[in-house]
Amino acid sequence: MISKLFNKKETDSVQPFIISGPCSVETPEQLFQTVEALYEEGVRVFRGGVWKPRTRPGTFEGVGTKALPWIKEVKQEFDIEFAIEVASARHVEEALNVGIDILWIGARSTVNPFTVQEIADSLEGVDVPVLIKNPINPDLGLWLGAFERIHAAGIEQTAAIHRGFSNFREKVYRNSPNWQIPIDFRSELPQIPMICDPSHISGKRQLVPIVSQKALDLNFDGLMIESHINPNEAWSDSDQQLSPKALGLMIRSLQTRKVHFEEKDKQQKLNEIRDQIDQADHDLLEAIHQRMALVEKIGEFKKLNNVAVLDMDRWKHILQTRPDWAREMSLNPTMIEEMFGLIHQESIKRQTEIIDPKN
Numbered sequence: 001m002i003s004k005l006f007n008k009k010e011t012d013s014v015q016p017f018i019i020s021g022p023c024s025v026e027t028p029e030q031l032f033q034t035v036e037a038l039y040e041e042g043v044r045v046f047r048g049g050v051w052k053p054r055t056r057p058g059t060f061e062g063v064g065t066k067a068l069p070w071i072k073e074v075k076q077e078f079d080i081e082f083a084i085e086v087a088s089a090r091h092v093e094e095a096l097n098v099g100i101d102i103l104w105i106g107a108r109s110t111v112n113p114f115t116v117q118e119i120a121d122s123l124e125g126v127d128v129p130v131l132i133k134n135p136i137n138p139d140l141g142l143w144l145g146a147f148e149r150i151h152a153a154g155i156e157q158t159a160a161i162h163r164g165f166s167n168f169r170e171k172v173y174r175n176s177p178n179w180q181i182p183i184d185f186r187s188e189l190p191q192i193p194m195i196c197d198p199s200h201i202s203g204k205r206q207l208v209p210i211v212s213q214k215a216l217d218l219n220f221d222g223l224m225i226e227s228h229i230n231p232n233e234a235w236s237d238s239d240q241q242l243s244p245k246a247l248g249l250m251i252r253s254l255q256t257r258k259v260h261f262e263e264k265d266k267q268q269k270l271n272e273i274r275d276q277i278d279q280a281d282h283d284l285l286e287a288i289h290q291r292m293a294l295v296e297k298i299g300e301f302k303k304l305n306n307v308a309v310l311d312m313d314r315w316k317h318i319l320q321t322r323p324d325w326a327r328e329m330s331l332n333p334t335m336i337e338e339m340f341g342l343i344h345q346e347s348i349k350r351q352t353e354i355i356d357p358k359n
Contacts, residue, residue, distance in 0.1 A: 001044045001081050002102055002129055005193050005222060006157050016254065017195070017222030019083060019102075020247055021046040022229075023237040024060065025067040033229040034244065035074045041248030045102070046074075047083045047224060051091055052236060053108045060235045068098045075099065083131065087115060089122035096126065104131035105146065107163055111135035116146045120153040129157040131195065131224075138165040138181050144188055160185060161224060162215070163197035174203025174240065177211065179218060199226040199240045208242060209250045216254055225250075288343070295347045299354035309351045315344060 005017045020038055025031050025048040035046060048071065052062035071082050083102035086092050087109045095103060109115045110133055123130070130150050135142040143160070150158055162182040164175025182194055196215030198208045212223050228234045231241040242250065261267040302309065322340050323333035 002157075005159060005195075006129070016216055016220070016251075016256065017045070017193075018043055018251060019045045019047050019195070019222065019224040020227045021048045021082075022234065023199075023226045023241055024049040024052055024062055024235055025070060026063065026235050028070045028073075030229060031067075031070050032074055032077075034227065035078055035080065037229055037244035038227055038247065039078050039080065041244050041251070043227075043244075043247075045081045045083065047104075047226075049236070050084045050095075051087060052085075053087055053106060065094055068094060068100075071100065072098045075101075086119060089118050092119060092122040092126075096128065100128075102129045102131065104161065105133060105150075107133045107136045110146045111137065111139075111142060113142070113145060113149070116149050120149040120155075123150065123153045123155055125154065127157075128155070129159070130155050131159045131161050133161040133163050133197070134165065134181065134185075136166045136175075138176075138178050140181055140184055140188075143181075143185060147189065147192065159193040159195055159221070160189075161195045161197050162201075162220070164201035173201050173207065173211075175201050177201050177214070179214070182220075183218070193221040195222040195224050196220045197224045199224070199237070203240050205231065205240055205242050205246070208240065209253070212250065213254055216256060219257070219259060291343070292346070292350060295350055296354060299351035302351065303355045309348055309355060318344065 020043045022030065022034050031048065038046065048067070049062050050067045050071075051064060052060065054061050071084070074080070075082055081101040083104055084095055084100055085106045086095055086103050087106060092103065105116065105119060109119070132143070132146050132150065135146075147158060147160075160182070162177075164173060165178050165181070167176040167178075170176045182196075186192070186194055196212065198211035198215065201211050202208045208225060212225070215223065225247060226237065226241040227244050227247045228238070228241040229244065231238055231243055234241050261270060299309075301307075318340060319337065323337050326333045326336035
């Protein structure tokens, strides 16, 4: 079951690997009923929180070690594989002692190299798949570093879990998807399977199908989705969990994509359009080059007349007008605003180098 995730061929079409189960294992009855219902929907690899690291104390932090025998029992009853989160060497030892099949390292652990190293040390000589969630902040280096530590311990079967990033400005999602980070990860480690956790990105169950489809459209290898037999009564993260029936309906409604065109004529057509994109990108770089030449010209003029680099009125004017221009061209104004922010930073840098070369 889990082996399918790691034996995926590059030429295969996207067939999502599904891991599902409750945010937290609460009672033997809740676990059994959830697993039974999900099993009927075709799920064969399950998840469940045993130890729940929470942002603030006083909230439900999982039932702990006493949940492990319950998991062992449902594993035997349904012949399934089960994944839990571990955050210490003790967690690893207790999980392996009861035959847990898959371990995952959570976002709050990934952010701490000391914690990841402790887990890695405890895994030496063990053959168990390890899934690693991205750190809570958008730091690609921390994510990659966690894999380097786990691989150094001899663990060969690893996969990444994209669960989004904390962002106090986020208005739609619980955690900002920031899809570019997992894309950059795959550029660095293309052999590592990538799983999306739409539950923690969404924070709301109605968004889970949307995020799941987005992940499949980006050729993710699988989904880890929270499901509870009675989501509204869940002890943790009730708003983002789906019922087993709703999960089954969602999975069957997802659209899968081929990785490559199979017909040569269609691939040729795609290549022709990509050639046009390459030319458009070259023209775009030429325009930026011309803009920077004008920026340097302004820098020389300011230096000659002893004028400061930054003119806030001018920057406000750019920040107001460029997004408006973008809207007129059916472009995303937020993207254009961010792009011109980067261009403005480079403009200030170049003018500063002209006016005050010592800095």
